[in-house]
Amino acid sequence: MSGAPRLEITGTSKTFGRHRALDDVSLEVVPGEIHALIGQNGSGKSTLAKILTGIHAPDPGGSIRVDGVALRTPVRPLDARAAGVAVVHQNLGLVGHLTVLENLRVGRYRPGRFTRRISRRTERAQVAPLLERLGRPLPLDEPVASLTEADRAAVAIARALQDADSGRGVIVFDESTRSLNRRTMESFYALVDEVVATGTSVLLISHGLEEVIEVADRVTVLRDGRVVAAGTPTTGITETDLARLVLGRSLSSSAPVTDPAVLRAGPKAAVRGLCGAVVRDLDLEVRPGEVLGVTGLPDSGYGEIPYLVSGATPARAGTLTLADRTLDLTRLDVGVAMASGIALVPEGREQAGLATAMSARENILLPASSRRGGRLRPLERGAAREVAQEWMIRLDVRPHAPDLPAGSFSGGNQQKVLLAKWLATRPELLVLHEPGQAVDVGARQAIIATVRAAAASGCAVLVAGGDENELSLLCDRVLVLRDGVVAAELSGPVDPDDVVHATFAGAGRRGLRPSRRPA
Numbered sequence: 001m002s003g004a005p006r007l008e009i010t011g012t013s014k015t016f017g018r019h020r021a022l023d024d025v026s027l028e029v030v031p032g033e034i035h036a037l038i039g040q041n042g043s044g045k046s047t048l049a050k051i052l053t054g055i056h057a058p059d060p061g062g063s064i065r066v067d068g069v070a071l072r073t074p075v076r077p078l079d080a081r082a083a084g085v086a087v088v089h090q091n092l093g094l095v096g097h098l099t100v101l102e103n104l105r106v107g108r109y110r111p112g113r114f115t116r117r118i119s120r121r122t123e124r125a126q127v128a129p130l131l132e133r134l135g136r137p138l139p140l141d142e143p144v145a146s147l148t149e150a151d152r153a154a155v156a157i158a159r160a161l162q163d164a165d166s167g168r169g170v171i172v173f174d175e176s177t178r179s180l181n182r183r184t185m186e187s188f189y190a191l192v193d194e195v196v197a198t199g200t201s202v203l204l205i206s207h208g209l210e211e212v213i214e215v216a217d218r219v220t221v222l223r224d225g226r227v228v229a230a231g232t233p234t235t236g237i238t239e240t241d242l243a244r245l246v247l248g249r250s251l252s253s254s255a256p257v258t259d260p261a262v263l264r265a266g267p268k269a270a271v272r273g274l275c276g277a278v279v280r281d282l283d284l285e286v287r288p289g290e291v292l293g294v295t296g297l298p299d300s301g302y303g304e305i306p307y308l309v310s311g312a313t314p315a316r317a318g319t320l321t322l323a324d325r326t327l328d329l330t331r332l333d334v335g336v337a338m339a340s341g342i343a344l345v346p347e348g349r350e351q352a353g354l355a356t357a358m359s360a361r362e363n364i365l366l367p368a369s370s371r372r373g374g375r376l377r378p379l380e381r382g383a384a385r386e387v388a389q390e391w392m393i394r395l396d397v398r399p400h401a402p403d404l405p406a407g408s409f410s411g412g413n414q415q416k417v418l419l420a421k422w423l424a425t426r427p428e429l430l431v432l433h434e435p436g437q438a439v440d441v442g443a444r445q446a447i448i449a450t451v452r453a454a455a456a457s458g459c460a461v462l463v464a465g466g467d468e469n470e471l472s473l474l475c476d477r478v479l480v481l482r483d484g485v486v487a488a489e490l491s492g493p494v495d496p497d498d499v500v501h502a503t504f505a506g507a508g509r510r511g512l513r514p515s516r517r518p519a
């Protein structure tokens with residue numbers, strides 16, 4: 001690897017009000033490398049990515065160079081693109097009401113040579129091969145808003161990859177792989193591998209420490225806005241080493257041990273004959289104190305279960321019996337579900353989970369204040385403040401500032417606020433969809449501990465997720481769905497490799513970046 005760095009950031013700081021999000025940060029990405037940028041939630045990673053596209057202006061001082069050429073700050077988006085910087089931001093930056101094709105091609109249309117008209121056929125032909133190689137056939141004419149989180153991520157990734165200019169520039173992925181399952185990640189990294197082989201570089205922001213070790217050549221670690229490890233080679237590094245660098249302390253995690261009393265208990269929540277768009281005639285039971293996981297491929301139907309059992313999406317058929325009360329899932333209203341003790345923590349906090357303009361405290365108290373003893377009655381203000389305070393401390397929401405608008409917290413801290421909001425209702429049945437998405441290694445452990453504590457207090461917990469490692473740390477039992485029905489049931493301790501095998505019908509993990517593996 002020779003020549004000027006693809007990206008060279010020197011002495012860059014960023015202050016929001018009195019808070020310094022980045023403090024004298026320098027970072028060098030050399031040609032043809034995948035360079036990981038990791039750090040706790042709120043450590044400044046996205047802020048750095050946003051400075052590169054001009055969303056944030058850095059404080060005076062510092063410099064940014066791309067392929068040896070200085071980029072004027074505040075960065076103008078078109079300058080960044082011309083210099084070869086493409087960024088997939090954490091919120092993906094898609095326009096919901098536009099179609100997949102329009103999102104991919106906007107600003108890039110190629111009018112016909114003579115007619116100057118834009119041909120849909122030509123535009124489709126431009127993107128089809130890329131999407132095929134990404135291993136995710138996408139409905140080009142569907143509005144992006146109707147896609148799953150994973151498909152939206154694929155659109156944003158494809159959009160950045162199509163702009164990659166062979167042999168120059170840098171592509172920044174900010175938590176872009178967080179909703180992708182293992183197989184899609186394999187296809188994604190096969191593509192990325194081709195891109196970096198040309199000499200273009202990738203800056204990868206991710207909380208997936210296993211992913212970072214597998215794919216990144218070097219890693220830079222931010223802690224509280226400062227660089228604590230600069231461009232450390234990943235060869236020989238372990239997840240424990242990385243977790244220590246990220247948190248500044250050691251962390252140990254192990255699979256849960258199921259309390260034998262839980263196994264003897266009868267079901268607390270029982271779903272019968274559930275039919276949704278994909279799920280067919282599904283029965284499942286969750287005991288009090290048990291955490292049950294459901295997983296599978298994206299089209300297996302597991303992702304619709306949280307919404308079907310909580311009244312968010314009407315089921316085609318099915319019932320839920322919870323504490324001797326049987327609810328008809330074809331007509332369950334969200335309000336009735338809440339009053340019955342069902343809490344749903346959805347995926348995609350921006351779309352479905354948080355009122356971003358309201359304060360963290362208001363978000364946490366919204367459902368709790370409307371469900372006390374099953375009756376709609378506001379909590380007293382003082383007590384309410386304490387409840388919000390307590391949950392923010394338990395989940396280590398940073399900064400600990402309940403009055404800040406939820407939208408100004410970093411991605412992972414928003415996820416913690418969302419979880420606090422529903423845990424504060426002290427539900428009988430807690431339903432979670434991808435609860436650990438976008439949270440750092442320490443926060444993930446705090447979330448797992450908090451969810452398990454909720455279970456230990458007698459709550460039944462149902463988790464839908466695609467991350468086998470997270471499921472193994474969280475669940476007593478995991479159901480693997482295929483084509484809408486249960487294909488396998490794994491009992492604890494759940495081995496992540498068994499989850500992958502069952503999900504992919506016997507096929508195990510391939511390496512994410514086999515070309516890097518020593519022979």
Ligand SMILES: Nc1ncnc2c1ncn2[C@@H]1O[C@H](COP(=O)(O)OP(=O)(O)OP(=O)(O)O)[C@@H](O)[C@H]1O
Pocket residue numbers: 016019021039040041042043044045046047048090398399408409410411412413438440
């Ligand atoms: N627009 C803003 N206004 C005020 N503070 C902000 C704003 N954007 C970010 N911050 C603060 O800057 C700090 C860094 O946030 P940033 O989003 O860069 O963190 P991050 O490392 O990307 O976290 P995560 O892993 O959770 O995405 C946080 O304390 C955050 O609350």
